[in-house]
Amino acid sequence: MSTVSAERLSKIFVEVADTLVDDFDLLDFLHMLTVRTADLVGASAVGLLLADQRGRLQFMAASDERARILEIFQVQASEGPCFDAFHTGEPVLNADLQSAGDRWPDFTRHALAAGFRSVHAFPMRVRREVIGALNVFGNTVGGNFDDADVHVVQALTDVATIGLLQERAIRRGEVLTEQLQGALNSRIVIEQAKGAIAQAHGVSVDAAFTALRGHARRSNRKLTDAAQDMLTDPGSWAP
Amino acid sequence: MVPEPADPVVARLCRLCERAASSLSAAGAGLSVFAQDNQFSLLAAADPASERLEELQLVLGEGPCIDAAADRRPALIADLGQVAPTRWPLYADAMRDAGIRAIFAFPLQIGAAQLGVLDLFRAEQGPLSGTELRRAFDLAGEAVTILLDGQEQRGTERTDDVMAGPFELFQAQGMVMIQIGGTLAEAMARIRAHAYAEDCRLIDVAREILAGDLRFDRDQ
Incomplete structure (x- = not known):
């Protein structure tokens, strides 16, 4: 990656600060962050995984939500750079996918098939706990993150x-557990709505997500609320 | 709607509440479900005392169980004494009178499909440990499974985690909801019943649905 301009980086942090106000939508926020991170470091795709209560990584948000890309995130419940970053608490940097087949067979097969050539993963930390990981995919062999890039992406993570x-005012010590559970459930709501829209309107699930996002924007609804609306009253929902 | 549970289902849920109370050092445990009119009704409790505690939130219309359902996330109240008096004015007093100091409410849900809430009541204040939380989530997942599968006994008590399904399963659930013109809970129950009947994995059923190779109609 080329050196990130301070101006572009500061724009992102202003946008982040603008978003982190009362009653923002966590999934919208995480999606925005993955898109900005991908733009900033010239990545092909960026995704974010959170651990459930059993410590299994679950997909939360990505800059590109095509089904074949979601599969790459999903397989990391059992292996892959995010799995490693989550379990060690250390980033995985500049991994060359063409020589990663021994380390992560399933993951590498999926990632190469999607056209990626390199991968990085950054742990999401809260105090001493690791709660998830951010995944960056590139289409150049081996990736080329230097120290400065690593700091920028870890900061965005x-x-x-x-x-x-x-997302909610922190009231108690267990708040993180509540948030994680709420976030993971919100992600399921989105997937359910994608399926319902695909079926009701005869489109692919990928197109259904685009329609859902567009609908949320136009009606000024949060993504999760828009999905909830659709599932509550599918008959009167129009893309 | 999930079919109106017959006695065997209630019996299994009562046993689940008993296990929840005994394995999580709780004074009581109860489970309420959404009825057709979107109101809660009490379905199971570990014992008569738990039943009264659980019923109280339904009668008063306030409490952690109501909040957990509305927020779609657990309400973990480690110390009722720290709760603002305006949050649950009637309920908090009633619980303190009953000697309850901490309440933990876990929504029984899969995404937008809400089935009910599992409540744990403790006589001592203090948070659940990480291990206890995981245990409580497992029990909540088990309760969802029992509610979804209804009267259809599957032999061994399955402890599969309904929340950890691959994303294809939830997309398929949305599709089936539209196909049957029913609810998300019904859709998941139909998908699971099909997987059991055909002895295949949920993910394979989900992929067939997504590919359009398997459809569910209004009437089975």
């Missing part, structure tokens, strides 16, 4: 963590 903690 930490911002994602802040978003999670910020």
Whole structure:
């Protein structure tokens, strides 16, 4: 990646600060962050995984939500750079996918098939706990993150963590568990709505997500609320 | 709607509440479900005392169980004494009178499909440990499974985690909801019943649905 301009970086942090106000939508926020991170470092795709109560990584948000890309995130419940970053608490940097087949067979097969050539993963940390990981995919062999890039992406990963903690005012020690559970359930709501829209309107699930997002924007609804609306009253929902 | 549970289902849920109370050092445990009119009704409790505690939130219309359902996330009240008096003015007093100091409410849900809430009541204040939380989530997942599968006994008590399904399963659930013109809970129950009947994995059923190779109609 080329050196990130301070101006572009500061614009992102202003946008983050603008978003982290009362009653923001966590999934919208995490999606925005993955898109901005991908733009900033010239990545092909960026995704974010959170651990459920059993410590299994679950997909939360991505800059690109096509089904074949979601599969790459999903397989990391059992292996892959995010799995490693989550379990060690250390980033995985500049991994060359063409020589990663021994380390992560399933993951590498999926990622190469999607056209990716390199991968990085950054742990999401809260105090001593790791709660998830951010995944960056590139289409150049081996990736080319230097120290400065690593700091920038780790900072954006930490911002994602802040978003999670910020979603509701922190009241109690167990708040993180509540947030994680709420966030994971919100993600399921989105997937259910994608399926319902696909069936009701005869489109692919990928197109259904685009329609859902567009609908949320136009009606000024949060993504999760828009999905909820659709599922509550599918008959009167129009893309 | 999930079919109106017959006695065997209630019996299994009562046993689940008993296990919840005994394994989580709780004074009581109760489970309420959404009825057709979107109101809660009490379905199961570990014992008569738990039943009264659980019923109280339904009667008063306030409490952690109501909040957990509205917010779609657990309401973990480690110390009722720290709760603002305006939050649950009637309920908090009633609980303190009953000697309850902490309440933990877990929504029984899969995404937008809400089935009910599992409540734990403790006589001592203090949070659940990480291990206890995981245990409580497992029990909540088990309760969802029992509610979804209804009267259809599947032999062994399955402890599969309904929340950890692959994303294809939830997309398929949305599709089936539209196909049957029913609820998300019904859709998941139909998908699971099909997987059991055909002895195949949920993910494979989900992929067939997504590919359009398997459809569910209004009437089975």
